[in-house]
Amino acid sequence: MQLPPFFYQVFESLPRQGPGCAGATKKVFSLLPPLPDDAKILDVGCGSGTQTRDLATLTTGTITAVDNHQPFLDMLNARAGKAGLQGRIRTVNASMDALPFEPGQFDLIWSEGAIFIVGFEAGLRAWKPLLKQGGYMVVSDADWFEPNPPAELVKWWESEGYLPVSEEEMKERVKRTGLRLVATYRLPDAGWWDNYHVPMLARIAELRKTHGSDPGNAALLDAFEHEAEMFRKYKRYYGYTFFVMQKV
Ligand SMILES: C[S@@+](CC[C@H](N)C(=O)[O-])C[C@H]1O[C@@H](n2cnc3c(N)ncnc32)[C@H](O)[C@@H]1O
Incomplete structure (x- = not known):
């Protein structure tokens, strides 16, 4: 599904398109055993690829980064080029519910803040066959x-069309897919606030001046502001958890 162009105008200039931080990517990566030197990694719903580049600094393997919004992939290609990573990051414009890859080829599948688009359990089931055994x-x-x-x-x-469940229920869902749960890790607040809501609120303030007279645009900006307000008020009740799993 492609969203309205104004939606992308909010997100294209942000450092990330979802909550996350380099420290969390590094910490969670450290929970994995060493990967082969030539590991094949798939990053699903990569956006403009902040975590893709972070992953590239943590491995010597190659990363296939998938998103269905070409401008995000163009940004990632440009940034990877500047960082000298173009030989190890390949972008693919595809939908995460129909990934165009042969089964059994990836050592690691990584996805930050994007699996909700297809649903947690459905995504795990759909992507699992792409992993090598182990x-x-x-x-x-x-x-x-x-x-x-x-x-x-x-x-x-x-109203977002998505009701979270407890971590215990998420673990049950992992179990039902046959994946082995290795570890979980909760994203620290900074990954939501400093890296996501603060830049988003600054972008909203800019866009209100230039595009806020359109009622549709104003409603979308209100909705994003409300999302940040919900986090500010209620962050102790919810957040992102990383699930580290193995195909056994
Ligand atoms: C919340 S953002 C997360 C981006 C990035 N992983 C991050 O943490 O900054 C979700 C990403 O999924 C992409 N996306 C949405 N629907 C998709 C689909 N059906 N297939 C592939 N990517 C999709 C969006 O373009 C967006 O880049």
């Missing part, structure tokens, strides 16, 4: 950090 999958997705979240927060998540 290969690893790492995804981050939203879950409840505390039981009994406030009604206002539940209502907002429902």
Whole structure:
């Protein structure tokens, strides 16, 4: 699914298109055993590829970075070129629900803040066949950090078309796919606030001046601002958890 062009105008100039941080990528990567020198890695829903480049500095392998929005991939290619990583990062414009790769070829599948688009369990099931036997999958997705979240927060998540579940329920979902859960790790607040909401709020303020007179645009900017407000108010109740899994 492609979103309205104004949606992309908000996100194209942001450092990342979802919550995350280099420290978390590095920490979670350290939970994996050493990968082969020529590891084949797939980054699904890579956006403009901040975590793709972080991964490239942590490995000697090659990364295939997939997104369905070509301008994000163009940005990633340009940044990879500047960092001298163009030989190790390849971009592919494809949909994550129909990934155009032969089964059994990746040592690692990585996806930060993107599996919600196809659904956590459905995504794990669909991507698992692409892993080599013994290969690893790492995804981050939203879950409840505390039981009994406030009604206002539940209502907002429902309006997003997606209701988180507890980490225990996420672990059950992993188990149902047959993947072995190796570890979990919660994204620190800075990954949401400093790297995502703060730049997004600055972008919203700019776009209100230039594009805010259009009611559709204004409504979208209001919705993003509300998302940041929900996090500011209720961050103890939810967040992103990384799930580190192995195909056994
Ligand atoms: C929330 S962003 C996360 C981006 C990046 N991983 C990050 O953490 O900054 C989700 C990404 O998924 C991409 N996307 C949305 N639907 C997709 C689909 N069906 N197939 C592939 N990518 C998709 C969007 O273009 C966007 O770049």
